[in-house]
Structures are given as structure tokens and as C-alpha cells.
């Protein structure tokens with residue numbers, strides 16, 4: 001090997017341009033942030049004190065940590081979303097608040113929250129074309145990022161929990177079953193080393209809003225089946241980490257981008273011993289560091305205090321994912337695979353029916369109706 005390198009670095013440069021400088025400080029880390037419920041306010045100056053402080057801290061740490069991606073977990077504009085793509089709130093609540101150079105450079109992966117649905121989601125999607133950093137290509141989408149200097153990947157799957165739990169088909173939105181099918185396919189096809197799903201509503205929460213029955217029945221089984229590393233959401237205005245003893249999925253809440261509420265009032269509805277962190281005394285956000293060995297998750301306060309850290313080791317099985325995936329793909333092509341798919345489709349449909357009409361968020365549907 002050494003001989004080959006000597007040849008490449010000594011002989012070849014005589015004829016070709018070959019770089020043989022020692023490799024620069026190989027960083028094998030992909031760092032990104034998540035912040036939810038960061039939509040300011042609809043009164044002047046259109047941001048809150050907490051939002052500004054969280055934004056400044058995110059900016060400082062993003063500059064230091066080479067942050068290239070930020071997951072925006074919905075409720076992007078309080079209290080009633082935006083009206084059109086030219087709505088001044090894009091500037092006053094977003095552009096003028098997240099001003100640090102690193103936050104300017106980063107790609108913001110955006111989804112809608114319940115407050116955004118009080119107005120025009122198409123306008124938020126359309127803003128993707130106007131902004132170099134606002135990335136909201138569709139109600140739900142996925143992005144795969146490489147961990148620098150490795151072959152390993154982090155896949156982010158951003159979903160729309162409003163549409164998943166309030167079937168908006170009749171109001172011109174993609175139906176819950178359509179999205180559910182997309183989620184199944186996306187998770188099934190993933191061979192990422194870390195697979196992270198982001199949505200606005202939590203599945204489990206010890207906070208004011210509590211657990212979501214709809215997501216517990218529709219989404220949670222998929223996270224388990226497809227070995228998702230973590231589900232991250234907002235909606236409750238605090239920072240939480242929840243992990244069931246008998247499941248490998250980690251649940252994080254990062255809803256402190258703008259407000260904070262320190263009231264673990266749904267604590268008793270959580271699975272036994274599952275609550276690892278509950279913090280709502282100030283605003284804050286979540287930092288992720290994906291390396292070849294682990295995904296480190298850190299909860300950070302509005303002034304940059306590290307509140308909590310947990311490290312999720314990369315599972316050995318996950319590295320064998322490729323094999324499972326190939327097997328599954330073969331099955332899909334076979335007749336049996338086809339039958340299995342049909343069955344799964346049927347089961348999916350029942351699940352969806354069973355949660356239509358149970359939704360606590362009917363108001364949004366009415367709003368959409370009024371707008372028509």
C-alpha cells in the first residue's frame with residue numbers, strides 16, 4: 001500500500017495534478033438542529049423575546065458547529081400562518097430573526113403545524129422558490145445527507161401530522177392514506193444509517209397536549225417496524241425525551257422555539273419509566289451530531305446552556321440493513337409480495353378510517369371550508 005501511495009504521490013504529480021497533501025482534519029460528523037413552534041407573534045415586532053434569544057444562540061452554535069441543516073417542526077407563523085407567498089411575516093418572523101451567517105447558509109427543512117393550517121400552506125410551499133434556505137417542497141418529503149468523509153447517511157423524513165390525523169382529501173389536500181403509503185414506502189426503501197422522522201405533533205408527550213391517539217395507532221407501529229432511530233416533533237412548548245423500555249425508537253420534543261410551558265400535566269399517560277427529560281422553564285432547541293458510531297442528541301436552552309445529552313449508539317443490525325432491503329425488494333417483485341402488499345394496503349385503509357372522526361382538531365377543517 002505504502003508503495004502505491006509513494007508512486008501516486010511522487011511519480012504521478014510529474015504528469016498529472018494529484019493532490020498529496022496530508023488529509024485535512026477529517027471531520028466525520030454531520031451536525032444539525034431542530035426547532036419547533038418558532039413562529040413569533042402576529043403583533044409588532046412579529047417575534048417574541050424567547051424566539052430572538054433562541055435564534056441568537058442557534059446562530060452562535062451553528063457558526064461553531066458547521067451546521068448545514070435545520071429541521072423546522074411546524075407552527076412557523078403564529079397565530080394564523082401566512083396569507084400569500086408575499087406575506088411580510090416571512091421577513092419579520094423568519095428572515096430578520098435567524099440572521100447568523102451559518103443560519104443563512106443552512107438548509108431549513110420545513111413542515112406545517114396546526115397554526116399554519118389556519119391560513120395558506122401553498123404560500124409556505126411556494127416560498128421555497130423565493131428563498132435560498134427555506135426548503136418546503138411539499139407537505140411531506142425526505143432528504144438524505146452524507147456524514148462527511150464517510151459512506152454513512154442520515155435520512156430525514158418530514159411528514160405532515162395535520163393531514164395524517166385530519167383527512168384533508170375533500171379540501172384539496174393529499175389524503176391521509178396517500179401520505180401513509182408514501183411514509184411506508186420511504187421508510188421501507190431507506191438504507192440510511194440513521195433514520196429520523198420529523199412531524200409537528202408528538203406521538204408521546206408529558207406536556208399540555210399529551211399523546212396523540214391518531215399517531216399512536218397509525219405512525220408508531222411504522223417507526224418500530226422500519227427501525228426508525230428517532231421521531232422528533234414540536235407542538236408542546238418544551239423539550240422532552242421519551243423512550244419506551246421495550247422499543248428502540250427515541251421520541252424527542254423540541255417545541256421551545258418561541259414559547260415555553262413547564263407543565264408535565266400528561267405525565268401519567270406515558271408508558272412506565274419512559275420520560276427521560278422534561279424541560280420548559282425557558283425556550284430552547286435540539287442539536288444532533290451524527291457520527292459513524294452514534295447519534296448524539298443535546299437539548300440546549302435559549303442562552304446556550306446544555307440541558308441534557310443522550311447518545312444513541314448505531315445498531316449493528318442497522319449496518320445489515322442493505323441485506324434486509326434487498327430481500328424485501330425481491331419479495332415485492334414476487335407474487336407473494338404482491339399479495340402481502342395488497343393486505344397491507346387494506347389494513348392501512350382500516351386504520352385510517354378508524355381515526356377519521358376521532359380527531360380533536362376539527363376546527364382546522366372548518367377553517368379550510370370557510371376559505372373555500
Ligand SMILES: *[C@@H]1O[C@H](CO)[C@@H](O)[C@H](O)[C@H]1NC(C)=O
Nearest residue numbers: 027029030031066068146148
Ligand atoms: C461542514 O459540513 C459539510 C457538510 O455537512 C462538509 O462537507 C464539510 O467538510 C464540513 N466542514 C468542516 C470544516 O468540517
Ligand SMILES: *[C@@H]1O[C@H](CO)[C@@H](O)[C@H](O)[C@H]1NC(C)=O
Nearest residue numbers: 083084085086120122123126
Ligand atoms: C395561497 O398562496 C398562493 C401563493 O402565494 C396563492 O397563489 C394563492 O392564491 C393563495 N391562496 C389563497 C386562498 O389566498
